[in-house]
Amino acid sequence: MTEASTAFQSGSASVGQASRLDLVRALFPDLAAEVDGAAARFAPPGRDEAFDAKLDAAAAALMPHAAFSDVADTEGARRAERSFAAARAACTWLDLELPQPEAFVESGADLAGLGQELARDAELWAVPTPFGLGAERWRAAYVRAAETVAALAPSASGESPLVLAAEAEREFKLLDTPPAGVPAVNSGGAAWTLRLVPAGERPPVLGLGFAHGPHVTLPEMLMLQLMRVASGVAPVDSASFTWLDGALAEGRLAARHVYDESELAIRITCREIGNQGPHLGARTPLLGESSSATPRR
Incomplete structure (x- = not known):
């Protein structure tokens, strides 16, 4: 195990707990402000953790969000909520709402279709992504994220x-x-x-060239990684490569x-589009059960 892996694992519990509270605060800012105000007025020194626990419990009672009420599967709705909470935390680093x-x-x-796929x-x-x-x-x-999580530096x-490689830097607009x-x-x-992005440690489809898409986009991968580290989860692709949508250098x-x-x-x-190997593959995104635009491979 590498030193980086050991450091991440040793810090994951504390990072995960802190991130969870950050996610709840991002989801329910009014509730967080009310609890913090009460703590400032009435709580004795050292009671911050108790108030955070109450905030966590109160927020849990309000879930799931009304937008996911059409998701028939409870697990799918819960995972969709978790994804949006992680995305809200990631957006603080992007300075976006x-x-x-x-x-x-x-x-x-x-x-509803997204929730069904998540449950399966x-x-x-679920990765909400800005382009x-x-x-x-x-x-x-990523600089801001590195200031608060152990998985980036x-x-x-x-x-x-x-x-970014020089080619990706030069043609970033195409990837964006x-x-x-x-x-x-x-x-x-x-x-x-x-869209839904396969977020296993390695791409689900390996050993194929770029022609075997469709592929996840660069912003979706960047957002997924920020969401994962905000949630105290290790980044993907530590031992693999994922093709990104958009051919460069005139194809x-x-x-x-x-x-x-x-x-x-x-x-x-960047590599030639015909390049392939056992650790290089595709993470084909999904739009949900009812969509055929990004089919399951």
Whole structure:
């Protein structure tokens, strides 16, 4: 086991507990303010943890969100709620406000179908994703994340833990484009999509070249990783590579994602589209049970 892995595991319990409270506070800011106000007025020193526990319990009683009331499966609804809570926490690093689930419904997202898929496959995460932010915005978000989680760290020179190959940097706009045919919500200067992304340690489809898509987009992978570390969960792709949607260099190259556990960094490298190997594969996103735009492979 690497030192990085040991450090992450040793800190995961405390990070997970702190992240959970952060997620609850992001979900219920009014309730958090009320409890904090009461604590400031009446609580003796050292009672912060007790008030946080009450906040946690009160928030749990209010779940699930009304937007997921059409999800017949309780587990699917619970996991959808958890995904949105993690996304809200990730958005604090992006300096963005996550659109409400209802906004995705109005744009055409099928929350009931998403919930059914979530209930069937424990490795799927619902990933609300902003497009059009640009490389610098994502790099800055990863710097902020590295200040609070153990799974990410700036380089020795203080640079962002998000590292882009020259080709990915040069054609970032192509990688930062919403996938065709996917409903989008325009909010906060970004186009937001909502899809399910396979989030197992390795891609579910391995050993294939870029032609065997469709593929997850770069912003979806970046958002998924922020959501996972905000939840106290290890990043994916520590021993694998995931192809990313959008051919580069006039169709000759494609970007791929990996988590560099030794450097605690997310790296986006590029290879020829025909490149393949046992550790390189695809995470095909899903729109939900009723959609055929991104079929299950």
